[in-house]
Amino acid sequence: MKASVGGYARATDLRHALDLLAQSDGMGRVLAGGQSLIAAMNMRLSTGDLLVDINQIAALKGVTLDGDRLRIGALTRHAEVATDPLIARHAPLLRRATDLIAHAAIRNRGTIGGAIAHADPAAEFPACALALDATIHVDGPDGPRDIPAADFFEGLFETTIQDGEILTAISLPIAEDGEWQVIHELARRSGDYALAGLCVVRRKAGHRIVCISVGSHPELVPDAMARMDAGDIDGAVVALRAAIDPPSDTQASAAYRRHLIGVLLQRAAADLNGEPQ
Template sequence: MKASAGGYARASDVRQALEMLAASDGSGRVLAGGQSLIAAMNMRLSTGDILVDISRIEELAGVRETSDSLWIGALTPHAEIGRNALIRDHAPLLSQAVGFIAHAAIRNRGTIGGALAHADPAAEFPAGVLALGATLHVEGLDGPRDIPAEDFFQDIFETAIDDGEILTGISIPKAASDERQTITEVARRSGDYALAGVCLVKRSGKHRLSLFSVAPKPVLAVQAMAELDRGDIEGAVRALQADIDPSSDTQATATYRRHLAGILLRRAVATIQGESE
């Protein structure tokens, strides 16, 4: 179908974007890579939006390092995340995740900030930054705000970004030298949204486990993490079931997704252990 937009304006910096959002009388939508938003507009799931195009704001793109963390600009495209050396060295989970996300042409325009702000519970990056313990940076006319990933994802397509705010970037603690990170998922076809997926990080003997496509939002599986820290993998597989809340759709039932979550956790643990040996 043909999209029906209420208006369009392109911002050249964050301040201007925020002012535009403020001027949009509540119907403003931030347009970055547009790989989800324009699809939704074309399906007329969203009509009459006032589009604030932030895709040309240079200060929001790129990857920088500090002594202990990486800053990834919200407008960094998936393809760039996939080939960026800093990310490969310090947050390899995100590099791996890119291979699961959609297809080459989508990865060229889709941005990590867009994916996080869209908060699709089946998407890879939200669960990835959750497992990595990232901090999300948002900015409003009142100034910037930092939100831990644990607090950022609130429900299906809902985040802690307030009206009038824009996600500007994320910070991720650099991986320790003994750190292991992995992401794995099962999808019907390459690039499809996962039926279920798992991100696992092992840092100084402690585990962070997040799952996607098994709840209305990406979940940090705290009970399973505790079992993993104890070294009880089967205990973690059992505990996982209390951490997740999958639903049924035309691709799979909740029961299947629960089964898959356990399988994927075992596989992720095996991958990390294999790397350690």
Template sequence: MKASVGGYARATDLRHALDLLAASDGMGRVLAGGQSLIAALNMRLSSGDLLIDINSIDALKGVSLDGNRLRIGALTRHAEIANDPLVAQHAPLLRKATDLIAHAAIRNRGTIGGALAHADPAAEFPACILALDATIHVEGPDGPRDIPASDFFVDVFVTTINDGEILTAISLPMAEAEERQVIHELARRSGDYALAGVCLVRRAAGHRIVCISVGPRPELATAAMARLDAGDTDGAVAALRDALDPPSDTQATAAYRRHLVGVLLHRAIADLNGETA
């Protein structure tokens, strides 16, 4: 099946992209890596859209330090995140996550901004940026807007990006000297979406736990975090399982996913402590 689109326009800069989006009468679709959008168009899940290609906007690319924060442009490819020394030093969780994302062809084209805007709860980057307490930067007709990761994800494929806005960058605090960041997930085959996954960050202020593929959106597992802060590993695992209401589908039952996250949290904690689970 071939895609049905209403047109194509290549934006020369962010202002041009916003103008094209505003003039599209609600039918504009921002094209970054296209790994999800083109698939949806080919399956006719979306049709008649004006594709606004932002790939030529250099201001949306790359990784840099901005004061005491790491800033990642929305058009930064997964493969670039995997190889960037600043990411490896200041946000190793993102570096580790790239090894779990699909296959090389996807990683070479997919962008971190596209992954976050798509908001697939089975994807790694949404959970990672919440675990890292990141801020998502968007720009629209009314100017720039900063959205905490905790407020960004609403539901499956739904975020708080408004009509006419474009995700421009992500920023996050640089890793502390003793900070540890790990990610563990289980998939049926390498490159498949995870049946379940866990992101775990340990900072001076405490632990941050976010699960993958067990709900409609990534959320902080606050009860489990409190138990782990108190040094109660088994209590953290029990609290995490109790808090979840995962879906059942053709890949796994809810009960199996709930069991998996407990196993994965145990492994993540052992990894965090330099042990073997």
């Protein structure tokens, strides 16, 4: 099956891209890495769209350090996240996540902004963004907005991005001295979406736990986090399993996913009890 495309336009800068979206009568689709969008179009899940190609917008690329925050442009490729020294030092969770994302061809094209905007509950970067307490930066007809990751993900493939807006960057606090950032997941084969996964960040203020592939969208798990803060790992496992509502599908049952998520939290806890990263 082939994609049905209503048109294609290459944006020269952010303002041009926003103008193109505004003129598309609600049919504009932002093309960055295209790893999810093109697949959806090939399956005719999205038809007649005007593709607004933002790949040439330099302002949406790169990683910079601004005081105690790290800013990552939306067009930063997964492969660039994997090799960037600022990310390796200040947000190692993102670097580790890239090892779990699909295959090299996908990592070479896919972008961190596209992954977060797509909000696939089985994807790693949306969960990482929430675990790291990131801020999502978007721009649109009414100007720029800064959205806490905790308010960004609303449901299955749903976010608070409005029509005509473009995700431009994410920013996040740099890792504290002695901070731990851990990601674990289980998949049937290397490169497959995870059957279950989780991110755990331990800071002076406490733990942050976000699951992958066991709900409709990334969410913090306060009860399990509080148990982890208290050093009660077994209690945290019980609380985490009780908090999630995983789906059953051809890959795994809800009960199996609930079992896996507890095993993964125990593994993460074992990592947290090691030497500081």
